[in-house]
Amino acid sequence: MTELPLERLRERAREFEEEHHEPIQAVVAVLIMVVTLLAAVAAYLQTQAGTREARANRAAQEAAVENMSSLVESSRNFSERYSTAGPAIDLGSLGFYLGAESGPYAAALASAYAHASQVAQTNANELFGAHYVTKDVNGGSLFDFGQFFEDQQKDGLRAAQVQKAESRERGDWASKRGRYITVITIFAVALFLLGLTLTVPRGARRPFLWMGSVVAAAATIWGIVVFASAVPKTPPAAINGYVDGTAKLIRAPQDKPGQQANDYEAAKVDLTRALGLEPDYEDALISRGNAEFRLDFLNPNGPQGSLAAAADMRRASRLSPRDYVAWGDLGAADFWLGKYPGAISANEQALAIQPDQPTFNLNEAFLLSVLGRDADYGKQVERIRAVFVALPDWLRNSVIDDYATVIRLALGYRPKIVPQVTRFENDVFGLVHQIDVSEQLYGEPTPPHVDATLTPLAFTLSPDATALRIGFRYAKARPADRLLYRTYLNGQRSDSDSFGPKSWRSLGFTTPAGSVKLTLREQPWQPGTRVRIEVYVNANLLSAGAYTIPKR
């Protein structure tokens, strides 16, 4: 047996090892190359996603410019309409007033102006296209302002929807790009593990090889998933359906009550078309839910509650859990369906997202009153005060005036909750109206304290229903204290039936105590009219009451 030197033995051992482990090294080499190339592909796809993101961003910015332009354009169209129709209306008014004057000259002038007004009106109506011109029963020219109003909304609505869709697409591409970066990072980890296979002792190679392969496989699968995940794009036809439907929805309040139901029905058709093309179109769901909701309000038998509206709002809130409008509207829809616990739950979701939304704060107090949760109700009334004090007066008054419809319908068609609704009306409407009166008189939401007290209001209607008398007594009044009362007819303030402020002294009332009798006249009062009176002393609401004119 030949004895070999030690160095030679080591070399033979290395050769043996190399020859026997060459296959695993070849596998690792191939794997490293494959993983590297896959990472290169992922890098390319990541760049591609970045390009798509940039393109969607550009489209969103273009749509924003388009939106602003269309707002300017529609504003100018309204301005053109008013400035061209104005002279015709002025001439007609002149003719009307001259008609009341005596003498042949005035009569001739009135006739000339009336005739010229008709001609001018016809001319002005035709300026915006024949499709806006209709004829009245006498063959005179009429302008279809409802259609004009609807058309003016469309460009702005469309641009806003395109902007929204492109922004969403931009976000989706950005997310996709981010996921590609993660995939590339995981490929890098796989490469690291495979690289270690070449350096660790022989016994540890296989575990590293497996780990690297598994991580590379996971990255590949995830990369395929990311690649296959679609970036949704709202179809233009769905946007058109949304625009047509929502424009009709916006138009409806401008139309006569008889036309409004048709507007809402037509809006529903358009919005259903949009949802047929894009079932998850959240804005279309909210608009259609609104159309259903408004239609229910127009029901001659009072609101019955709309399951369809609630279903649309519920779906919208699931699609976009951060959309407080969807939650709040769902609460309102559930209320009219008599689902009070569900209504307050949805409304609280809305307030959790947007705590200062005025209407949903009113809804919260309203629902707490209906549910009899008195302690929470008291806190919510205070919350309403804080929210409404912070609002500009035009918004505060607009919100509360709109809410009068809710009160009217609830009092008219939900007999079981009339006491709770009346309590809410007295507390909340009184509170908000007092803020308004105090700001008008003192420039502050909280009026100065007064010692005066008033008894509850007593209403009496004359037998011929032409005079409504309201009486109350007062005490602790000071001569300089100023009396003011406001009248609301069916929830809307009637300035002609309101009065003040005037001091007790200037009114000739005795102080510190006495009685007052107010008389409101109509020719005659219409049955069903709800008259609400609020009596203030130094802007403090001291007594309020409501009376509904009975059927004769």
Next chain:
Amino acid sequence: MARPRRTREGRPARRTSTRYKVGVASLIAVTSLIGAVAAWRAEAASRQSDEAEQTGFANSVANAQAKAQIRSSLEQVLVQYESSRTYAAQAVALRKQAASLGAADAARLRVQSSAAAHLAAFLKAHVRPNALRPDGTLDLDRAFQLDYAQARQNADLDPAPDFRQVDHFAKKSERLVGLTALLIAAAFFFTLAQVGKRRLAARVYLGGGVIVLVAATVLLVVVEVAT
């Protein structure tokens, strides 16, 4: 005397030869150079895309502004034209009524009619002629087209060609970035071929690197020349 080591196939092992090392190192250098060129071209395309986008947006805003200005000026034309027609209608109606009145009242109405007619004519005379059709009726669309054409003579208001450029260069940049990634992969393979101690693995790396290098270079030329 020492003999060169032999592989199982019986060929001499040459992976450690100087020629091999120099060859692979040259490939790494060439790959790096081509990769740098690809990265430079990708960056240039990206910059051109950004510039085109800026121009496109500027044109887009200028276009909206120009349209708004033209519409504003035409609103005045519209109001003037409509006032002219209203006074003309008033003049006609007054003259017609004058026929049914006594002499004194008729004279007063005729004076009013005459004044209204003069005012109507004055206003009409000051309506821009190119906003009127040959029959004297208003044609605001035509006036708008004329003004808009004029505005486009003076400034570039069309963002569409710029945005087409944006898409073109973005696509080119995207492809070049992909090719740069491939070239980096090729350089990586060559490096592994250079440092690898296993003959078969080194061959695989070298072969893979050459394939990727050739493919990426051909594609680079295609992308650069064809687009």
